[in-house]
Amino acid sequence: LxxxxxxxxxxxxxxxxxxxxxxxxxxxxxxxxxxxxxxxxxxxxxxxxxxxxxxxxxxxxxxxxxxxxxxxxxxxxxxxxxxxxxxxxxxxxxxxxxxxxxxxxxxxxxxxxxxTPGVLWPKFDDKVVGEHLAFTGAVKDQILDIELLAVRLLDFIKELKPADFITRFKLENEDIENIDSYELLKMIGKKRGMLVSGGEIDTERAAIMLLDEFRSAKLGRITVEMPQGR
CATH class of the missing domain: 3.40.50.300 (P-loop containing nucleotide triphosphate hydrolases)
Incomplete structure:
Protein backbone atom coordinates (compact mmCIF):
# COMPACT_ATOMS: atom_id res chain seq x y z
CA LEU A 1 0.00 0.00 0.00
CA THR A 116 5.06 -2.78 -16.30
CA PRO A 117 3.05 0.21 -17.56
CA GLY A 118 0.07 1.20 -15.44
CA VAL A 119 -3.22 -0.46 -16.30
CA LEU A 120 -6.82 0.67 -15.91
CA TRP A 121 -10.19 -0.91 -16.56
CA PRO A 122 -11.48 -0.05 -20.08
CA LYS A 123 -14.53 1.59 -18.49
CA PHE A 124 -15.95 2.24 -15.03
CA ASP A 125 -19.41 0.95 -14.22
CA ASP A 126 -19.37 3.07 -11.07
CA LYS A 127 -18.87 6.79 -11.76
CA VAL A 128 -17.60 7.39 -8.21
CA VAL A 129 -14.78 4.86 -8.68
CA GLY A 130 -13.67 6.72 -11.79
CA GLU A 131 -13.78 10.04 -9.95
CA HIS A 132 -11.73 8.69 -7.06
CA LEU A 133 -9.06 7.42 -9.46
CA ALA A 134 -9.06 10.79 -11.22
CA PHE A 135 -8.59 12.59 -7.88
CA THR A 136 -5.34 10.66 -7.36
CA GLY A 137 -4.00 11.34 -10.86
CA ALA A 138 -4.48 7.78 -12.11
CA VAL A 139 -6.45 9.16 -15.06
CA LYS A 140 -4.79 11.75 -17.30
CA ASP A 141 -6.00 15.26 -16.51
CA GLN A 142 -5.84 16.16 -20.21
CA ILE A 143 -8.91 14.02 -20.98
CA LEU A 144 -10.97 15.38 -18.07
CA ASP A 145 -12.99 18.48 -17.29
CA ILE A 146 -10.53 19.68 -14.67
CA GLU A 147 -12.90 22.20 -13.10
CA LEU A 148 -15.69 19.65 -12.74
CA LEU A 149 -13.20 17.22 -11.21
CA ALA A 150 -12.09 19.86 -8.70
CA VAL A 151 -15.72 20.57 -7.81
CA ARG A 152 -16.35 16.86 -7.22
CA LEU A 153 -13.21 16.71 -5.07
CA LEU A 154 -14.55 19.61 -3.01
CA ASP A 155 -17.87 17.75 -2.64
CA PHE A 156 -15.87 14.92 -1.08
CA ILE A 157 -13.59 17.09 1.05
CA LYS A 158 -16.48 19.15 2.46
CA GLU A 159 -17.85 16.04 4.14
CA LEU A 160 -14.51 15.29 5.81
CA LYS A 161 -13.61 18.88 6.72
CA PRO A 162 -9.89 18.03 7.20
CA ALA A 163 -8.13 20.55 9.42
CA ASP A 164 -5.21 21.00 7.01
CA PHE A 165 -7.61 21.93 4.20
CA ILE A 166 -9.44 24.46 6.38
CA THR A 167 -6.21 26.06 7.58
CA ARG A 168 -4.46 26.07 4.21
CA PHE A 169 -7.22 28.06 2.52
CA LYS A 170 -8.15 30.13 5.60
CA LEU A 171 -11.70 28.82 5.75
CA GLU A 172 -12.05 28.77 9.54
CA ASN A 173 -14.89 31.29 9.49
CA GLU A 174 -16.73 29.74 6.54
CA ASP A 175 -19.63 27.29 6.71
CA ILE A 176 -18.14 25.18 3.92
CA GLU A 177 -20.78 22.44 4.18
CA ASN A 178 -23.43 24.89 3.00
CA ILE A 179 -21.39 26.55 0.26
CA ASP A 180 -21.85 25.32 -3.31
CA SER A 181 -18.65 23.54 -4.32
CA TYR A 182 -18.14 25.66 -7.46
CA GLU A 183 -18.52 28.80 -5.35
CA LEU A 184 -16.03 27.31 -2.88
CA LEU A 185 -13.58 26.75 -5.75
CA LYS A 186 -13.98 30.41 -6.72
CA MET A 187 -13.47 31.44 -3.09
CA ILE A 188 -10.26 29.40 -2.91
CA GLY A 189 -9.05 30.87 -6.20
CA LYS A 190 -9.72 34.39 -4.96
CA LYS A 191 -7.86 33.74 -1.70
CA ARG A 192 -4.86 32.61 -3.77
CA GLY A 193 -5.05 35.69 -5.99
CA MET A 194 -5.90 33.71 -9.12
CA LEU A 195 -7.57 36.52 -11.05
CA VAL A 196 -7.71 37.35 -14.74
CA SER A 197 -8.46 40.63 -16.51
CA GLY A 198 -11.65 42.24 -15.27
CA GLY A 199 -11.24 40.74 -11.81
CA GLU A 200 -12.73 37.39 -12.79
CA ILE A 201 -11.48 34.33 -10.92
CA ASP A 202 -9.41 31.86 -12.95
CA THR A 203 -11.28 28.72 -11.86
CA GLU A 204 -9.27 26.46 -14.18
CA ARG A 205 -6.03 27.54 -12.54
CA ALA A 206 -7.63 27.15 -9.11
CA ALA A 207 -8.79 23.64 -10.03
CA ILE A 208 -5.30 22.59 -11.14
CA MET A 209 -3.80 23.99 -7.92
CA LEU A 210 -6.40 22.25 -5.74
CA LEU A 211 -5.79 18.86 -7.36
CA ASP A 212 -2.00 19.28 -7.19
CA GLU A 213 -2.16 20.09 -3.49
CA PHE A 214 -4.51 17.18 -2.80
CA ARG A 215 -2.16 14.78 -4.63
CA SER A 216 0.82 15.99 -2.62
CA ALA A 217 -1.09 15.60 0.69
CA LYS A 218 -0.95 19.33 1.45
CA LEU A 219 -4.67 19.22 2.25
CA GLY A 220 -4.20 16.50 4.85
CA ARG A 221 -3.81 12.72 4.98
CA ILE A 222 -6.93 11.68 3.10
CA THR A 223 -8.08 8.22 1.98
CA VAL A 224 -10.83 8.36 -0.64
CA GLU A 225 -12.09 4.79 -0.38
CA MET A 226 -12.74 2.52 2.58
CA PRO A 227 -13.18 -1.27 2.79
CA GLN A 228 -16.72 -2.52 2.25
CA GLY A 229 -18.87 -2.11 5.33
CA ARG A 230 -16.72 0.70 6.75
Whole structure:
Protein backbone atom coordinates (compact mmCIF):
# COMPACT_ATOMS: atom_id res chain seq x y z
CA LEU A 1 0.00 0.00 0.00
CA UNK A 2 2.20 2.80 -1.32
CA UNK A 3 2.03 6.47 -0.32
CA UNK A 4 1.03 5.48 3.22
CA UNK A 5 2.46 8.82 4.37
CA UNK A 6 -0.34 10.53 2.41
CA UNK A 7 -3.21 8.27 3.51
CA UNK A 8 -5.29 8.36 6.66
CA UNK A 9 -3.56 6.08 9.17
CA UNK A 10 -6.78 4.61 10.57
CA UNK A 11 -8.01 3.84 7.06
CA UNK A 12 -4.73 2.12 6.21
CA UNK A 13 -5.07 -0.16 9.23
CA UNK A 14 -8.61 -1.04 8.16
CA UNK A 15 -7.37 -1.93 4.67
CA UNK A 16 -4.60 -4.14 6.07
CA UNK A 17 -7.20 -5.99 8.19
CA UNK A 18 -9.50 -6.26 5.18
CA UNK A 19 -6.80 -7.94 3.08
CA UNK A 20 -5.66 -10.11 5.96
CA UNK A 21 -9.16 -11.60 6.26
CA UNK A 22 -8.80 -12.63 2.61
CA UNK A 23 -5.41 -14.23 3.31
CA UNK A 24 -3.62 -11.47 1.40
CA UNK A 25 -0.49 -9.78 2.72
CA UNK A 26 -0.63 -5.97 2.58
CA UNK A 27 2.34 -3.81 3.54
CA UNK A 28 2.06 -0.02 4.03
CA UNK A 29 5.06 1.64 2.40
CA UNK A 30 6.37 5.07 1.47
CA UNK A 31 8.60 4.71 -1.57
CA UNK A 32 10.05 8.21 -1.21
CA UNK A 33 11.52 7.60 2.23
CA UNK A 34 11.78 3.82 1.91
CA UNK A 35 9.59 3.24 4.95
CA UNK A 36 8.22 -0.31 5.11
CA UNK A 37 10.19 -1.63 2.14
CA UNK A 38 12.38 -3.83 4.36
CA UNK A 39 9.28 -5.98 4.92
CA UNK A 40 8.76 -6.70 1.22
CA UNK A 41 11.35 -9.42 0.46
CA UNK A 42 10.56 -11.39 3.65
CA UNK A 43 6.85 -11.20 2.79
CA UNK A 44 7.55 -12.54 -0.71
CA UNK A 45 9.52 -15.47 0.71
CA UNK A 46 6.69 -16.22 3.14
CA UNK A 47 3.99 -16.06 0.47
CA UNK A 48 6.08 -18.15 -1.94
CA UNK A 49 7.43 -20.60 0.67
CA UNK A 50 5.50 -23.64 -0.65
CA UNK A 51 6.54 -22.90 -4.21
CA UNK A 52 10.18 -22.46 -3.19
CA UNK A 53 10.07 -25.76 -1.27
CA UNK A 54 8.73 -27.60 -4.33
CA UNK A 55 11.45 -26.14 -6.55
CA UNK A 56 14.12 -27.20 -4.08
CA UNK A 57 12.66 -30.73 -4.05
CA UNK A 58 13.22 -30.76 -7.81
CA UNK A 59 16.90 -29.97 -7.29
CA UNK A 60 16.89 -26.17 -7.64
CA UNK A 61 19.14 -25.08 -4.77
CA UNK A 62 18.55 -21.33 -4.94
CA UNK A 63 15.51 -20.83 -7.16
CA UNK A 64 14.92 -17.32 -8.46
CA UNK A 65 11.53 -15.81 -7.76
CA UNK A 66 10.29 -13.58 -10.56
CA UNK A 67 7.66 -11.00 -9.67
CA UNK A 68 5.53 -8.79 -11.90
CA UNK A 69 4.58 -5.36 -10.60
CA UNK A 70 1.00 -4.53 -11.60
CA UNK A 71 -1.00 -1.46 -10.68
CA UNK A 72 -2.98 1.52 -11.87
CA UNK A 73 -1.04 4.56 -13.20
CA UNK A 74 0.63 7.03 -10.85
CA UNK A 75 0.73 4.86 -7.72
CA UNK A 76 4.53 4.78 -7.56
CA UNK A 77 5.44 1.45 -9.17
CA UNK A 78 8.68 2.79 -10.63
CA UNK A 79 9.56 4.60 -7.39
CA UNK A 80 9.05 1.32 -5.56
CA UNK A 81 11.41 -0.50 -7.91
CA UNK A 82 14.03 2.26 -7.69
CA UNK A 83 14.10 1.94 -3.92
CA UNK A 84 14.29 -1.84 -4.09
CA UNK A 85 17.06 -1.77 -6.72
CA UNK A 86 18.74 1.06 -4.77
CA UNK A 87 19.47 2.89 -8.02
CA UNK A 88 17.34 5.28 -10.04
CA UNK A 89 17.02 2.92 -12.97
CA UNK A 90 13.27 3.05 -13.54
CA UNK A 91 12.03 6.34 -14.99
CA UNK A 92 9.92 8.31 -12.49
CA UNK A 93 7.65 11.28 -13.06
CA UNK A 94 4.67 12.60 -11.12
CA UNK A 95 2.17 11.82 -13.85
CA UNK A 96 0.50 8.69 -15.18
CA UNK A 97 1.75 6.76 -18.20
CA UNK A 98 5.51 7.29 -17.87
CA UNK A 99 6.48 3.61 -17.96
CA UNK A 100 6.07 2.56 -21.61
CA UNK A 101 7.40 -0.99 -21.71
CA UNK A 102 8.30 -3.99 -19.58
CA UNK A 103 11.67 -4.01 -17.79
CA UNK A 104 13.32 -6.62 -15.54
CA UNK A 105 15.32 -5.67 -12.43
CA UNK A 106 17.28 -7.75 -9.94
CA UNK A 107 16.35 -6.53 -6.46
CA UNK A 108 17.89 -9.28 -4.32
CA UNK A 109 20.04 -12.38 -4.68
CA UNK A 110 17.19 -14.61 -5.83
CA UNK A 111 14.51 -12.04 -6.54
CA UNK A 112 13.74 -10.41 -9.90
CA UNK A 113 11.04 -7.86 -10.57
CA UNK A 114 9.26 -6.89 -13.78
CA UNK A 115 8.14 -3.27 -14.11
CA THR A 116 5.06 -2.78 -16.30
CA PRO A 117 3.05 0.21 -17.56
CA GLY A 118 0.07 1.20 -15.44
CA VAL A 119 -3.22 -0.46 -16.30
CA LEU A 120 -6.82 0.67 -15.91
CA TRP A 121 -10.19 -0.91 -16.56
CA PRO A 122 -11.48 -0.05 -20.08
CA LYS A 123 -14.53 1.59 -18.49
CA PHE A 124 -15.95 2.24 -15.03
CA ASP A 125 -19.41 0.95 -14.22
CA ASP A 126 -19.37 3.07 -11.07
CA LYS A 127 -18.87 6.79 -11.76
CA VAL A 128 -17.60 7.39 -8.21
CA VAL A 129 -14.78 4.86 -8.68
CA GLY A 130 -13.67 6.72 -11.79
CA GLU A 131 -13.78 10.04 -9.95
CA HIS A 132 -11.73 8.69 -7.06
CA LEU A 133 -9.06 7.42 -9.46
CA ALA A 134 -9.06 10.79 -11.22
CA PHE A 135 -8.59 12.59 -7.88
CA THR A 136 -5.34 10.66 -7.36
CA GLY A 137 -4.00 11.34 -10.86
CA ALA A 138 -4.48 7.78 -12.11
CA VAL A 139 -6.45 9.16 -15.06
CA LYS A 140 -4.79 11.75 -17.30
CA ASP A 141 -6.00 15.26 -16.51
CA GLN A 142 -5.84 16.16 -20.21
CA ILE A 143 -8.91 14.02 -20.98
CA LEU A 144 -10.97 15.38 -18.07
CA ASP A 145 -12.99 18.48 -17.29
CA ILE A 146 -10.53 19.68 -14.67
CA GLU A 147 -12.90 22.20 -13.10
CA LEU A 148 -15.69 19.65 -12.74
CA LEU A 149 -13.20 17.22 -11.21
CA ALA A 150 -12.09 19.86 -8.70
CA VAL A 151 -15.72 20.57 -7.81
CA ARG A 152 -16.35 16.86 -7.22
CA LEU A 153 -13.21 16.71 -5.07
CA LEU A 154 -14.55 19.61 -3.01
CA ASP A 155 -17.87 17.75 -2.64
CA PHE A 156 -15.87 14.92 -1.08
CA ILE A 157 -13.59 17.09 1.05
CA LYS A 158 -16.48 19.15 2.46
CA GLU A 159 -17.85 16.04 4.14
CA LEU A 160 -14.51 15.29 5.81
CA LYS A 161 -13.61 18.88 6.72
CA PRO A 162 -9.89 18.03 7.20
CA ALA A 163 -8.13 20.55 9.42
CA ASP A 164 -5.21 21.00 7.01
CA PHE A 165 -7.61 21.93 4.20
CA ILE A 166 -9.44 24.46 6.38
CA THR A 167 -6.21 26.06 7.58
CA ARG A 168 -4.46 26.07 4.21
CA PHE A 169 -7.22 28.06 2.52
CA LYS A 170 -8.15 30.13 5.60
CA LEU A 171 -11.70 28.82 5.75
CA GLU A 172 -12.05 28.77 9.54
CA ASN A 173 -14.89 31.29 9.49
CA GLU A 174 -16.73 29.74 6.54
CA ASP A 175 -19.63 27.29 6.71
CA ILE A 176 -18.14 25.18 3.92
CA GLU A 177 -20.78 22.44 4.18
CA ASN A 178 -23.43 24.89 3.00
CA ILE A 179 -21.39 26.55 0.26
CA ASP A 180 -21.85 25.32 -3.31
CA SER A 181 -18.65 23.54 -4.32
CA TYR A 182 -18.14 25.66 -7.46
CA GLU A 183 -18.52 28.80 -5.35
CA LEU A 184 -16.03 27.31 -2.88
CA LEU A 185 -13.58 26.75 -5.75
CA LYS A 186 -13.98 30.41 -6.72
CA MET A 187 -13.47 31.44 -3.09
CA ILE A 188 -10.26 29.40 -2.91
CA GLY A 189 -9.05 30.87 -6.20
CA LYS A 190 -9.72 34.39 -4.96
CA LYS A 191 -7.86 33.74 -1.70
CA ARG A 192 -4.86 32.61 -3.77
CA GLY A 193 -5.05 35.69 -5.99
CA MET A 194 -5.90 33.71 -9.12
CA LEU A 195 -7.57 36.52 -11.05
CA VAL A 196 -7.71 37.35 -14.74
CA SER A 197 -8.46 40.63 -16.51
CA GLY A 198 -11.65 42.24 -15.27
CA GLY A 199 -11.24 40.74 -11.81
CA GLU A 200 -12.73 37.39 -12.79
CA ILE A 201 -11.48 34.33 -10.92
CA ASP A 202 -9.41 31.86 -12.95
CA THR A 203 -11.28 28.72 -11.86
CA GLU A 204 -9.27 26.46 -14.18
CA ARG A 205 -6.03 27.54 -12.54
CA ALA A 206 -7.63 27.15 -9.11
CA ALA A 207 -8.79 23.64 -10.03
CA ILE A 208 -5.30 22.59 -11.14
CA MET A 209 -3.80 23.99 -7.92
CA LEU A 210 -6.40 22.25 -5.74
CA LEU A 211 -5.79 18.86 -7.36
CA ASP A 212 -2.00 19.28 -7.19
CA GLU A 213 -2.16 20.09 -3.49
CA PHE A 214 -4.51 17.18 -2.80
CA ARG A 215 -2.16 14.78 -4.63
CA SER A 216 0.82 15.99 -2.62
CA ALA A 217 -1.09 15.60 0.69
CA LYS A 218 -0.95 19.33 1.45
CA LEU A 219 -4.67 19.22 2.25
CA GLY A 220 -4.20 16.50 4.85
CA ARG A 221 -3.81 12.72 4.98
CA ILE A 222 -6.93 11.68 3.10
CA THR A 223 -8.08 8.22 1.98
CA VAL A 224 -10.83 8.36 -0.64
CA GLU A 225 -12.09 4.79 -0.38
CA MET A 226 -12.74 2.52 2.58
CA PRO A 227 -13.18 -1.27 2.79
CA GLN A 228 -16.72 -2.52 2.25
CA GLY A 229 -18.87 -2.11 5.33
CA ARG A 230 -16.72 0.70 6.75
Missing amino acids: NKCDMANQTATKLWIDYFKKQNLVAIPVDCKSGRGLDKFAPAVNTVMSKRIAKLKEKGMVNPTIRIMIVGIPNVGKSSFINKMVKKNRAKVEDRPGVTRGNQWYTIAKNLEMLD
